[in-house]
Amino acid sequence: xxxxxxxxxxxxxxxxxxxxxxxxxxxxxxxxxxxxxxxxxxxxxxxxxxxxxxxxxxxxxxxxxxxxxxxxxxxxxxxxxxxxxxxxxxxxxxxxxxxxxxxxxxxxxxxxxxxxxxxxxxxxxx
Amino acid sequence: xxxxxxxxxxxxxxxxxxxxxxxxxxxxxxxxxxxxxxxxxxxxxxxxxxxxxxxxxxxxxxxxxxxxxxxxxxxxxxxxxxxxxxxxxxxxxxxxxxxxxxxxxxxxxxxxxxxxxxxxxxxxxxxxxxxxxxxxxxxxxxxxxxxxxxxxxxxxxxxxxxxxxxxxxxxxxxxxxxxxxxxxxxxxxxxxxxxxxxxxxxxxxxxxxxxxxxxxxxxxxxxxxxxxxxxxxxxxxxxx
Numbered sequence: 001x002x003x004x005x006x007x008x009x010x011x012x013x014x015x016x017x018x019x020x021x022x023x024x025x026x027x028x029x030x031x032x033x034x035x036x037x038x039x040x041x042x043x044x045x046x047x048x049x050x051x052x053x054x055x056x057x058x059x060x061x062x063x064x065x066x067x068x069x070x071x072x073x074x075x076x077x078x079x080x081x082x083x084x085x086x087x088x089x090x091x092x093x094x095x096x097x098x099x100x101x102x103x104x105x106x107x108x109x110x111x112x113x114x115x116x117x118x119x120x121x122x123x124x125x126x
Numbered sequence: 127x128x129x130x131x132x133x134x135x136x137x138x139x140x141x142x143x144x145x146x147x148x149x150x151x152x153x154x155x156x157x158x159x160x161x162x163x164x165x166x167x168x169x170x171x172x173x174x175x176x177x178x179x180x181x182x183x184x185x186x187x188x189x190x191x192x193x194x195x196x197x198x199x200x201x202x203x204x205x206x207x208x209x210x211x212x213x214x215x216x217x218x219x220x221x222x223x224x225x226x227x228x229x230x231x232x233x234x235x236x237x238x239x240x241x242x243x244x245x246x247x248x249x250x251x252x253x254x255x256x257x258x259x260x261x262x263x264x265x266x267x268x269x270x271x272x273x274x275x276x277x278x279x280x281x282x283x284x285x286x287x288x289x290x291x292x293x294x295x296x297x298x299x300x301x302x303x304x305x306x307x308x309x310x311x312x313x314x315x316x317x318x319x320x321x322x323x324x325x326x327x328x329x330x331x332x333x334x335x336x337x338x339x340x341x342x343x344x345x346x347x348x349x350x351x352x353x354x355x356x357x358x359x360x361x362x363x364x365x366x
Contacts, residue, residue, distance in 0.1 A: 006319050006322065006323070008323065015323075015326070017322060017323070017326065018326075019322050019325060019326065019336075020322070021307055021318050021319050022306075022307070032317065032318060032319050033319060035317040035319070035320075036317045036319035036320045039275075039316055039317045039320045040275075040320055040323065043274060043275055047274075056319075
């Protein structure tokens, strides 16, 4: 677990998060920010405030901004795919790549093993 | 603190008990267990033959949607019996989980049933407890369904402070709240990061000081006003 800070910026100024939220990974922080941006957008709309002018700046424990999430991006319908889907797709791509590498590694290992055993066989015949 | 003292204190908030009632409650056979934080006391779908009296620590009742989203339905403090309904409804329809390390006194249903047959006033008191429970749920439906985020949190803090104060466990404006951001989010129907923002909003308004899990409410009257909090639904006076 790591602590991430969700600073809120808007044309009227910015509001620093000095409490932070414990999250498992940067991906989890990204999803938490999207969830909250959506949640907070409803509230702002009810109060006749424009959520589209707000952005989350998400910082890690070192104070480094890891990514920015404009509320407009989260609330925008259609066209653009939902950011969740993008994160999920990216995780899926990594997993696919890892499992492909693993299966390639296994195939190569098996090939090497069979090569070794045929070499051994040839050696006994010499 | 003996288990039965907690229970008696709790029941006496809303019911006048006589010496024989107290003696009968004191004779309840109670098995005390220490339970770790964020651990189930009883789960949805379970059949139990006992009810758990919270002696130390906090617990909550919750349900989880198919999509894995949890809604906390109520917060429980020492003196509460969150699964008292299992005495008469045999299958649990929600989870009861500890929010902190907790001491729970398990009372066999057999003994509770015998007690309520023998002492009608105690039966009334327990019935009243479940009615007050329902009143709290009604208030929470309004809170989650109709109030803004900052009002929801103000209401929750005012309620917990008030209940702890009535039980003599803390002054209403200064208490330990062993809930994570996620727990609070699940109780208010918000996301953890949104709760984090709302905490900072209350703090800027001079209504909340939060250090780790220590809550201080510097201006309780103003917090109650903001939180739309009226303690009527807690029914904290003796009903004849």
